[in-house]
Amino acid sequence: MEEVEILVIGTGVIGLAIAAELSNHYSEVVVVEQENSFGRHTSSRNSEVIHSGIYYPQNSLKALLCKKGNELLYRFAETNAISHRQTGKLVVATHEDELPALYQLKKNGELNSVAGIKLLSKEDCKAIEPEIKAVAGIFIPSTGIIDTHNLMKSLLTHAERNDAIILFKMKVTAISLVGKGYKVEFANGEIFHTRILINSAGLFSDKIADLAGINTESHSLRLHWCKGEYFKASSSHNIRHLVYPLPDPKGIFLGIHLTLNLNNEIRFGPNAYYTDKLDYSMDEHSKNDFLKAVNKYIDIDSENLHPDDTGIRSKLQGPSDSFHDFYIREENDKGFPGLINLIGIESPGLTSALSIAELVRKILKSGNGVLHEL
Ligand SMILES: Cc1cc2nc3c(=O)[nH]c(=O)nc-3n(C[C@H](O)[C@H](O)[C@H](O)COP(=O)(O)OP(=O)(O)OC[C@H]3O[C@@H](n4cnc5c(N)ncnc54)[C@H](O)[C@@H]3O)c2cc1C
Incomplete structure (x- = not known):
């Protein structure tokens, strides 16, 4: 022994x-x-995103460790020459009904001491990301991507x-x-x-x-396993920031968002559904749901959306938990x-x-x- x-x-x-x-x-x-x-x-x-810490309840481990981890990760990536980019992120409201949730998210981020969050008007959003459809948004500068x-x-x-x-x-x-x-x-x-x-x-x-x-x-x-699927875009877009819708109100996932990789390719996802199988396979069964979700904030047609990868979340939060x-x-x-x-x-x-x-x-x-x- x-x-x-x-x-x-x-x-x-x-x-x-x-x-x-x-x-x-x-x-x-x-x-x-x-x-x-x-x-x-x-x-x-996963999405390879360096999160800022805006979403989580104040003083939770997720809030504290994300904020601290964000700073440590940028420093580690710089010191050790790991490819990364501080892209910044836009969270968009695509309908007036979503404005209270957008303001609440901004407030939560500020309570978690996430620096530099800015409220954006419809015109501000257009100026930052001309292809993105939004009635308002918030910009978070500390979000980025990393070569995991x-x-x-x-x-x-x-x-x-x-x-x-x-x-x-x-x-x-x-x-x-x-x-x-x-x-x-x-x-x-x-x-x-x-x-x-x-x-x-x-x-x-x-x-x-x-x-x-x-x-x-x-x-x-x-643990409850919760699968997330990604689709990638083949059409060319001039997007510079990560773009997120408002998160799922039950807090199960962040909403089907747009991420960039370090080659500037666009990916959408992940969605979220609970499963008990360790199955990373991917097909087109959720394509229509993706098209519906994504087209709220960017115009993408079916021919330009292709199945990509999947991952499985290890969640203590079950389907009906908070x-x-x-x-x-x-x-x-x-x-x-x-x-x-x-x-x-x-x-x-x-x-x-x-x-x-x-x-x-x-x-x-x-x-x-x-x-x-x-
Ligand atoms: C779809 C998706 C998107 C995500 N996006 C992001 C994101 O953008 N930003 C972010 O911050 N986080 C994100 N996450 C979360 C992040 O990926 C995870 O928190 C992180 O990867 C967890 O790492 P881990 O080491 O705990 O688990 P794992 O990477 O799963 O490693 C656990 C290891 O333990 C090994 N193991 C298990 N059982 C045994 C055993 N009996 N004996 C020996 N070895 C064993 C496994 O083989 C595995 O290699 C995402 C997660 C998912 C699923």
Whole structure:
């Protein structure tokens, strides 16, 4: 049995950010991943947007970690030459009825200390994005886009330079509390013993918590999977900013929005529907819904809209629930000292990766399981 100090489960952007951060401070960090490479699930199936933090309730982890993560991510991308662009973002009201929700969103962003949000008239919107149809909008300067693959690669390189060990094809199948730590068993027969166990297993993080002995059902930590599909545009447009409609009033997703990639190609999505299948396939079944949603703010015809990619969100918020925050804590009070669970790390998880990693380090340092101050 291998003895290690810290074992991190998962090489998505969260596990890699945690490994990079902790390996600056601890000597024996091992990261295990069931797939044969990093970022094979949610971290490579998203919009690659560096969010600002306007949407989330004040003082929620999502609000605090997104705002902080946004700043840390731009700095990290600049220092490590990761392609990114601070595009800014336009949220548009396409009908007078949406104006109260637009003003409310601006107010919420300001309560979350997001800097520089501007209210735009119909004419302002036209001046900024002539092709976009809007009766009013808000502009948020701190939103941007980033090359997620190279971000993960860079985090992995940082961790390895600090002597962290990253092991692929290591699927965790059993966990038991043994002495001062955890015995972790793998599908390939390997067994590790670790003092600290960090569960950043994304879509499977509730299953990992279950394996450790936490009753996720009774603690409301059971994940709901929620698929999001993207369509790409083939027509040429001169769009410079990300463009979002008002978010879904139930808070399940941000609305089918327009994002740009670093080559200035336009993608629309993601939509959102709950599923229990790990199925990333994509077809045209939702094309009409996309055309309807997108044509509210930009003219696109059916011939110019093509199925692209999909991703699956790991949500603590079920179909009829209201807002759920990220769940990040050491499980002392449940009888599992040294086990840190990260569950429900949906959007803005990519943006928050570096601030989440910092939070995990502070939780470990504080030793009391809950951190009250970021
Ligand atoms: C459609 C969509 C769009 C999004 N857009 C954005 C956005 O624009 N901006 C933003 O900030 N956020 C966005 N997000 C959220 C962001 O992508 C996630 O928060 C983030 O990628 C989560 O990373 P993760 O490391 O927790 O999960 P993952 O990337 O899924 O990584 C978890 C890893 O754990 C491994 N694992 C699981 N079980 C085991 C096991 N038993 N043994 C070993 N390894 C295991 C998996 O194989 C996987 O590699 C979006 C999400 C989706 C779905």
